[in-house]
Amino acid sequence: xxxxxxxxxxxxxxxxxxxxxxxxxxxxxxxxxxxxxxxxxxxxxxxxxxxxxxxxxxxxxxxxxxxxxxxxxxxxxxxxxxxxxxxxxxxxxxxxxxxxxxxxxxxxxxxxxxxxxxxxxxxxxxxxxxxxxxxxxxxxxxxxxxxxxxxxxxxxxxxxxxxxxxxxxxxxxxxxxxxxxxxxxxxxxxxxxxxxxxxxxxxxxxxxxxxxxxxxxxxxxxxxxxxxxxxxxxxxxxxxxxxxxxxxxxxxxxxxxxxxxxxxxxxxxxxxxxxxxxxxxxxxxxxxxxxxxxxxxxxxx
Numbered sequence: 001x002x003x004x005x006x007x008x009x010x011x012x013x014x015x016x017x018x019x020x021x022x023x024x025x026x027x028x029x030x031x032x033x034x035x036x037x038x039x040x041x042x043x044x045x046x047x048x049x050x051x052x053x054x055x056x057x058x059x060x061x062x063x064x065x066x067x068x069x070x071x072x073x074x075x076x077x078x079x080x081x082x083x084x085x086x087x088x089x090x091x092x093x094x095x096x097x098x099x100x101x102x103x104x105x106x107x108x109x110x111x112x113x114x115x116x117x118x119x120x121x122x123x124x125x126x127x128x129x130x131x132x133x134x135x136x137x138x139x140x141x142x143x144x145x146x147x148x149x150x151x152x153x154x155x156x157x158x159x160x161x162x163x164x165x166x167x168x169x170x171x172x173x174x175x176x177x178x179x180x181x182x183x184x185x186x187x188x189x190x191x192x193x194x195x196x197x198x199x200x201x202x203x204x205x206x207x208x209x210x211x212x213x214x215x216x217x218x219x220x221x222x223x224x225x226x227x228x229x230x231x232x233x234x235x236x237x238x239x240x241x242x243x244x245x246x247x248x249x250x251x252x253x254x255x256x257x258x259x260x261x262x263x264x265x266x267x268x269x270x271x272x273x274x275x276x277x278x279x280x281x282x283x284x285x286x287x288x289x290x291x292x293x294x295x296x297x298x299x300x301x
Contacts, residue, residue, distance in 0.1 A: 005222055007032035012066040014054065014098065015073030017041040020114070020166075020213060022173045024070060027214045036061065039073065044173060054094030059101040068221050069111040071098060074148070078141035079180045091144035092151060099155040111161040112220045113152045117206070117230065117267060118142050119165065126204075126236065127270035130165070130228045138262070156227075162220040164213075167232030167269050171210030171289060172296035183207070183290075186243060187297050190252035199259040201240025204266040206232035209289035212282040219278040232269030233282040245287060249294055 011028055015021050016037035022044045028035050029047070037049040038061065050061050054073055074091050081087035095113070102108060119142060120128050121135035136146030152163055174181060176188035190196050208231065216231045240256055247254040274280045 004031070006068070006218070008034065009067040010034045010036070010065065011068045011070065011221075012036050012038065012062075013070045013072065014038045015071070016047065017043045017049070018072060018076070019171075019174045019179060020169065020210060021072045023171065023210050023214050024072070024217060027218065031218075036064075036066070054098050055089050057097075059097075062101055062105060065105065065107050067107065067109050069102065069108060070217060070221070071095065071111065071113045073098075074114075074145070075141065077180055078139045081140035081144065084140045084143075087140045087144040088147070091141075092147045095148045096151045099151065099159065099161075103155065103158055109160065110221050110223075111159055112217055113149075113161055113163050114217075115149045115152075115163050115165045115228075116142075116145050117165050117167050117232065117269060118263070119146050119149065120264075120267065122264040124264070124267075126266050126268040127234060128230070128267060129270040130230060130273055160226055162223065162225050163228040164216060164220060164231045165228060165269075166213060167206040167208045167230070167267075169208055169210055169213055171293050174210075174293070175300070176297075182239070183242065183246075183293065186246055187250070187290075187294055190246050190250040191294070191297055194252050196243050196247055196252050196254040198239055198243040198254065198256045200261045201238060201243065201256045202265065203261055203263070204236040204238050204268065206235065206268045207237055207242065207286060207289075208232050208282055209284035209286075209292075211289075212284050215283070216274060216278060216280050219274075219280040223278050225277040227273075227277075229274040229278060230269040230271050231274060231280075231282075232271055233286075234269055234271045235286075236266060236268040237286060242286075245290055246294070249287075249290060
């Protein structure tokens with residue numbers, strides 16, 4: 001299997017204590033990689049970790065050298081970005097400082113940077129490919145994620161970096177108390193209160209199970225691809241449909257309102273580039289991903 005190429009390789013993961021990072025670390029461990037997690041938080045799974053902040057670190061932990069780097073560390077939702085300066089320092093400054101430090105290291109085979117499909121303009125037509133118009137002026141989160149991506153693209157001139165624009169991720173370890181994302185909160189409400197309230201059922205999103213994202217990150221590490229790839233399913237599901245499925249799986253009642261929401265009314269990824277350049281495709285049907293996520297939440301609610 002191609003995954004065996006990572007056995008014995010040293011891999012730096014920034015932000016590995018978070019939702020996606022936890023899954024990535026578990027996968028890399030199963031592949032025999034030697035991992036160092038850099039995070040401002042303690043890890044959720046056993047792994048060699050240095051609790052450090054990319055905004056202030058001296059990067060002395062880079063001295064041991066790494067074969068691969070996955071940069072996940074960021075404020076990952078607009079709710080975490082009430083202060084623009086803090087969002088800028090974390091999402092943009094931390095990324096710039098890391099890549100600048102890595103630019104003097106010649107051993108690195110590949111760097112993967114995770115970005116987001118929220119960068120696409122509300123006017124972009126779905127399915128949205130990587131050349132669709134960008135609009136980062138909506139809020140502090142989108143603005144700083146967009147600037148961070150520009151920093152990464154600057155360093156692509158000298159570093160082997162793949163940018164993955166992630167769609168709407170969900171899955172186990174997305175703790176509702178820590179992550180204000182729609183599915184995490186909806187499942188938590190269904191399990192703890194027996195009710196679901198959908199503020200507006202009409203927006204359509206491209207929901208992707210976390211295991212498929214991890215497959216994409218591993219594929220990007222092993223690919224020669226330099227550039228940008230959307231990571232989604234290519235299938236759109238309305239918020240109302242998601243609510244109906246969660247209600248069906250949990251036995252919760254559901255109420256659908258008609259309140260205004262932020263963001264585009266429809267966003268579905270064109271994943272042709274990832275299929276071609278990474279030999280990757282999402283494999284987990286939405287219903288299966290929801291079942292796994294609900295089962296995990298039942299144990300940790």
